[in-house]
Amino acid sequence: MNSNQAFYYRNEQLFVEDIAINDIAKQITTPFYCYSSRAITDNFIQYQQAFAKQDTLICYAVKANSNQAILTTLAKLGAGADVVSLGEIKRALTANIPANKIVFSGVAKTAEEIEFALKQNIFQFNIESEPELEQISTIATRLNKIAAVSFRINPDVNANTHAKITTGKAENKFGIPIDKARNIYKKAASLPNIKIQGVDVHIGSQLTEITPFKEAFAKVAELVNALNSDGHTISVIDIGGGLGIEYQANESIPKVTEYAELAYQQLASLKCKIIVEPGRSIVGNAGVLVSKVVYVKKGEQRQFLILDAGMNDMIRPSMYDAYHDIIRVKNSPNSSEQTYDIVGPVCETGDTFAKARKIATCQQDDLVAIKSCGAYGAVMSSAYNTRLPATEIMINQNQWCVIKDRPSYEEYINADKIPAWLE
Ligand SMILES: *Cc1c(COP(=O)(O)O)cnc(C)c1O
Secondary structure, eight states: OOHHHHEEEETTEEEETTEEHHHHHTTSOSSEEEEEHHHHHHHHHHHHHHTTTSOEEEEEEGGGOOOHHHHHHHHHTTOEEEEOSHHHHHHHHHTTOOGGGEEEOOTTOOHHHHHHHHHHTOSEEEEOSHHHHHHHHHHHHHHTOOEEEEEEEEOOOOOOSOGGGBOOSTTSSSSEEGGGHHHHHHHHHHSTTEEEEEEEOOOBSSBOOSHHHHHHHHHHHHHHHHHHHTTOOOOEEEOOOOBOOOSSTTOOOOOHHHHHHHHHHHHGGGOOEEEEOOSHHHHGGGEEEEEEEEEEEEOSSOEEEEESOOTTTOOHHHHHOOOOOEEESBOOTTOOEEEEEEEOSSSSTTOEEEEEEEEEOOOTTOEEEEOSOTTTTGGGOOOGGGOOOOEEEEEETTEEEEEEOOOOHHHHHHTSOOOGGGO
């Protein structure tokens, strides 16, 4: 079952697996995120099958959606985790993802984070700079641990994606410039308590073409050969994540099989273990954000559909100019259509989900679903405007469960402390 099969209309109602969203909305206050367990599972299994030809560890990129129910679903399927903070390591371990399937990425690993990761014996650190290498060596030596490391190489390729999610160009803050790579491996070999293990690359997110991957993998392969001839033993190639998803129908996105085949063609001869770090392509299309129309407002030139979900719940349109399909939860085949600016309640002009979007005519209190919100949705939410982050639920066939509650206003407000001088 792919995500189109997990989300479908039956009797004019939007269903997720075997449950009508409208029935859930009778019990849960909108807005809420709704994920399909089946869609997540199937997306993960697609990766497992596509990469079966090579020894591959699939490390789900936790930052895409770090809910414990999602991590636990993936852990049970054998997933590893790509983490970027101490908090994410703790999440992965709590979901029973074993430490030896955890890779630690990120440009700013602190001493505290490194120490924790070393004590847990994680699979590897993906190092992004020389000072980080020195820091890891120092801490590992003090703890009498060996740090298994890869270096994240910046291959200077253009991922042709949104500027805010491009990471593999020379001007980006990520990774080690590829022409400096051999020097840093040489340095690593000279430092105590460091075990050189691999090469890592991650060029960006929401890639919709295969060519940038091809260029990056080719550069990695060349580098691995050079490093091996320098006397290092490279046994792991981490190809990162970044495969895009369809946000609009008929977008042409490389298939996971095509992506895996490319990795096989370009890297199999190097006889390394492959790590792949998909985030968005596992969870993105497995979740929707369900929201209610608060008002339909007729402006001078435009009609506004004002939702009870805002940029604090889902920031992708304001942050990345992202396109998300928005559909009415009740789908009457003969319904007329209207063109709306679809906006949220937050006091920011940027709180806009879609401009001049034609969708089925909506009335006050109608439910809509913002599609493809499973990745970089809930995890990027905030309580701006003291709007409490949306509830998250998961559906599994004919069962559903709240997997994250909204905090109460009391909890949220009482987290602030009044200084003694005001008492
Ligand atoms: C964000 C990130 C990923 C996942 O990217 P997706 O586009 O969600 O697949 C993988 N690896 C690293 C290092 C990342 O920063």
